[in-house]
Amino acid sequence: MSAAEIAELRRRLFEAEETLRAIREGEVDALVVGADDREQIFTIEGESESYRAFMEVMGIGAVALDHARRVLYVNSALARALDLKASAVQGRRFGDLVDADLAAAIDAVLDPAPGSPDAAEVRLRGPEGDRHFLVAARPLRLGTVRGHAVTFTDMTDRVEAEIALQSERAARAVIASANEAVLVCDLNGIVSHANAAARGATRVEPVGHAFAEVIPLEFRRSAGFTGAEDLVAGAIGGASIQGLEALAPAAPIVKDYLVSAAPLQVSDDEIGGCVVTMVDLSQRKAAEKQQTLLMQELDHRVRNTLALVLSISSRTMHSEDTLEGFQKSFTARIQALAATHGLLAERSWADVSVGDIVRSELAPYLQQGGDRVSTEGLSIHVAPRAAIALGLVFHELTTNAVKYGSLSTLGGRVLVRRLEGEPGSTLVEWREVGGPAVAPPTRRGFGQTVIARSLQYTPSGGTEVEFEPSGVVCRISIPTEDVRSAA
């Protein structure tokens, strides 16, 4: 045997051994079987053919990748979703076929960091809008090849349903949070949603019932709607109705509402029902009533006051001899009246205390300091009528004391205090001390008339004046019905 023949035999032996080694170590996945025009290719891919068939009939997108992430097989569902031509991508790296974000997401599920999920959600832009996929990877062995199967489960419907659900939840939250009563009706006028305020407008659960049955409404004739049924039908018909005052006679507490209704626009050209909102008008109505009452009251008081001013004017004229005297007394009396008015105005014409009235009339003497005026137990609250009368009485007593009584000398004092009287009566005593000796007057002036008569508008009211030598004493009985509290 020649050296060349030996070399050829060695080469063929090496080749045979290399072939066996390659088969044994799984480096080949197909064999040529047969000879003499009957060669056949026998693949040793294992179950890959049936695997491919299985992948193809699955609804989900799937791709088989080898260890280098080259495409071994991509099923038609995924090829469609990714806009790939299945036959043109085999053998190419999958990461080169898709956009960078998707490639990164797939790398992450193929090599998950410890503790991170082995699936990822990805969004693919498509001609008919975005599609959402759950991408998962599992190790795969195809014959002699190790790789991964990557599946793309289309979650678009689920994601869209979730978004719709969240939107529905948000809408419900908006309705529930509204202070106004909000009711949503379907196309038949049946209530489908109602918030807590709406449930306060009816005695029955409104959802599932016709709006007009659970919340009947009465409108003013000028509104153009005969009732709730008419209103709901108008809104479902596309009319937007705003701010109608309505009475809800069946509502448990609040009956006055400002009602608005609008079509429920579910898409650009489709109405799915209507939304009715009802604003509680009870406070506004109460305020309107209060305002009317106040106007009437004001009118009444102005008339009374004018009558009183006329009376003071005419009496002062009779009791004063000179124009100067008239002007001085009249002005002082009107000022006294104004002071009491001022007190009442400060308290919104509610009750005022006797102490405040006394302090208002005796203010100049209180400001002088010392103990010229002292008061005791005068936190008795009286109605405006009694307050005005008391204001005039204390004014006349003060004027008298300043002219002739204890306030006409430096050492004189006035003590005003509440007296313990019979149960039910409210007595206040004005006592002057330390002034000049007092004798009963010879002539009864207007001042005395005022003191005597002002509180006699009711049997329980009146005054008694005693001209004791040590000083004037006046006991004032405040009309029982005008005493609000005696703290």
Add this chain to the structure above:
Amino acid sequence: MPPNPTAPRKLVLYVAGQTPKSLSAIANLERICSEHMPGRYEIEVIDLKENPRLAREHSIVAIPTLVRELPVPIRKIIGDLSDADKVLVNLRIEGE
């Protein structure tokens, strides 16, 4: 007459359709050629699934197999060519 040293030499890669090793061998060979010996080899891929008889010419048994016809003696590299060093040694490019 010696072969023109600048003319690309032919490498024949035998594959069997789209089997994973076949796909892998094609990709690996393209990468090795472009990275280590650009322009020196031209590659012919023969799909034995389409024409099994072509296996006869180079007595191919296992697939994939790469055949270097020239220079003689003929060399065969069996497998998916994932070991680039082994491929380069067998193509003996160092000495050429």
